[in-house]
Amino acid sequence: MGFDTLHDFLGELERFGELHRVQAEVDPLLEVAAVTGRVSRLPGGGPALLFERVKGAAVPVATNLFGSFSRMALALGVPSLDALSGRMEELLAQLPPDQAALGLAALPHLDEFRRFAPVVTGGGGCRDVVEDAPDLGRYPFLQSWPGDGGRFITLPQVFTSDPESGAPNCGMYRVRIFNGNRVGIHWYAGSGAELHWREYRERGERMPVAVALGGDPAAMVAATLPLPGNVDEMQFAGWLRGSPLEMVRCRTNSLLVPAGAEMVIEGFIEPGETAPDGPFGNHTGFYMPSAQVPVVRVACITRRSDCICPATVVGPPPAEDCFMAKAAERLFLPLVRRRWPGITDINFPLEWIFHGGAVISVSAAGEGDVRRLVDEACAAGMLGSARIVVVVNDDIDVRDLPRVAWRVMNMADWRSDLFVDEGRGTPPLPWLGGRLFIDATRKGPGPPVFPEIAMDGSVERRVEERWKEYGF
Ligand SMILES: Cc1cc2nc3c(=O)[nH]c(=O)nc-3n(C[C@H](O)[C@H](O)[C@H](O)COP(=O)(O)O)c2cc1C
Known part of the structure; x- marks a missing residue:
């Protein structure tokens, strides 16, 4: 062992x-x-x-x-x-x-x-x-x-x-x-x-x-x-x-x-x-x-x-230490889920500097209560050094950053879903204060939530079956 x-x-x-x-x-x-x-x-x-x-x-x-x-x-x-x-x-x-x-x-x-x-x-x-x-x-x-x-x-x-x-x-x-x-x-x-x-x-x-x-x-x-x-x-x-x-x-x-x-x-x-x-x-x-x-x-x-x-060579991300940060992310996720069952997954993107920013997904149970969940998780130290927190619904994979960005563009109303708290600067950037929080979850029926575009299931299956016929 x-x-x-x-x-x-x-x-x-x-x-x-x-x-x-x-x-x-x-x-x-x-x-x-x-x-x-x-x-x-x-x-x-x-x-x-x-x-x-x-x-x-x-x-x-x-x-x-x-x-x-x-x-x-x-x-x-x-x-x-x-x-x-x-x-x-x-x-x-x-x-x-x-x-x-x-x-x-x-x-x-x-x-x-x-x-x-x-x-x-x-x-x-x-x-x-x-x-x-x-x-x-x-x-x-x-x-x-x-x-x-x-x-x-x-x-x-x-x-x-x-x-x-x-x-x-x-x-x-x-x-x-x-x-x-x-x-x-x-x-x-x-x-x-x-x-x-x-x-x-x-x-x-x-x-x-x-x-x-x-x-x-x-x-x-x-x-x-x-x-x-x-x-x-x-x-x-x-x-x-x-x-x-x-x-x-x-x-x-x-x-x-x-x-x-x-x-x-x-x-x-x-x-x-x-x-x-x-x-x-x-x-x-x-x-x-x-x-x-x-x-x-x-x-x-x-x-x-x-x-x-x-030895390790740290520098502009992604570098070796980013992968070490991922071990911490996976180990501590169950703690977060137990304490805040509305949170389903977390991704600390490699480019956001170790644990410097997080994408979080929430289940239906967490929807509508996102601000409290994030505030509590930050206060409890789980997201202690995150300077950017983006929250999406759990039909989005938090590791799929293009999809996360697409959801942000469709779901976040900057007048009500964008928060900057005073926060305190944390290492390694203690002089930079504040935390930016973007709530990109569905807020309920009505604008901005219109039906999401998806192909008809039976047509998807037919295309799948006939794929070779199209010459691919
Ligand atoms: C490659 C690497 C280098 C690090 N360098 C430092 C450092 O110079 N100073 C520091 O306080 N933390 C540094 N850290 C973070 C600490 O290792 C981490 O906060 C750890 O939890 C410290 O242990 P402690 O909680 O017992 O203090 C580094 C982490 C990694 C992966």
């Missing part, structure tokens, strides 16, 4: 013809990103890439690992991403009625979820090589865009813990390489790690941090999910992959990290120590200005002897 290591996953990708090995020497400064960008924009997302010879480093780089629907499904052990909704639905169905409203926050009470708690082991591949005099300069971390402030680790699992309870958090936050033994981590305000950082600062204590690369792809995906604070991302990864993850305690602090990781960077943040990290060309397709981020002093690096550095 699942893949214990990134190596195992790459092996599977190769078996499925989903991996391309680049044997020519390639520069980690811009060139790896340029090649990856070109491949990931091929129809369907192109193959995953393994750059076997990276200039200035003895370690290969893997990119575009998650950059297609089929690879995302392979990574999470499901036939298609849609199957994730079914799995989540089954799990939620086991919640006792008095806990159902808690949604994901109730998962730790479920036996079916508890059995996926990580197992702590004494070692693992991530300990093959131990470097107590860390030198990050030896590793092929990428600079993706010409205007980036430097090199970044772009596909990390960042582990922190609550200083009071010890509860762990794992998030994917970009890591800037400052020099051989200093990095900066860019976690957004309100993220799990940022909350821990705040608590450590208030106590005036240094904060332990571990940055893991690789391991089971399910763990890498779990790091991107906005799970409630009481749900351990690594336990969720265990549930995703169908067996508990093996974790090992860091050498220089008490954080647990995946034993199957390619590399683990252990370190700590001195209270109040920050440095500017950017600019960074991110998934909006624009450079984000430099921010003051906490500085991690690296205490040691441990790694596999045949370590591979996974």
